[in-house]
Amino acid sequence: GAGVSQTPSNKVTEKGKYVELRCDPISGHTALYWYRQSLGQGPEFLIYFQGTGAADDSGLPNDRFFAVRPEGSVSTLKIQRTERGDSAVYLCASSLLAANEQFFGPGTRLTVL
């Protein structure tokens, strides 16, 4: 079956612009997680959804970051007024239930110039 997919695979934007990153989880997975990974670091937790609701958004670095999952499947991570420090690989993962093992998508490499 299909794994987690993320689009775009690469995104280059200018400082101050708005970007949206999309994640399509494995079908039937109720939990969806967003992470950010910088070079040489492990994935850093941002937010996780259980169904349509954000169960924990404590990892979002500031109010420029926002994520939605309106129908409990696809999720979009939105970043306003991008800054150069936002450059990283943004990873999405899904799991059948929140306490289960997570499966990662290929990531979106965001570069803010």
Place this chain on the structure above:
Amino acid sequence: QKEVEQNSGPLSVPEGAIASLNCTYSDRGSQSFFWYRQYSGKSPELIMFIYSNGDKEDGRFTAQLNKASQYVSLLIRDSQPSDSATYLCAGMNTGNQFYFGTGTSLTVIP
């Protein structure tokens, strides 16, 4: 203090040897632990998970969990050059958050 600590390495072992990767965690409430492998430029892929104290074996991989000492380890037997990657340890805390370590870079020398 980070939730999960790993020795960043790099760790080098000869082909056919046992590679031992270690991880400690700070949240005593964490119940579940996961090992992921990440090749350069790729996303993490799950190798094993462990919930109970003791050993769990899957092929060439053995995960070990010691909750009293708060450490998790991964042993790779008969290491192959294709095992060369970064290995990420992750714990899940009581809030269902995954905390990842910074990863240990492993190189298996042919």
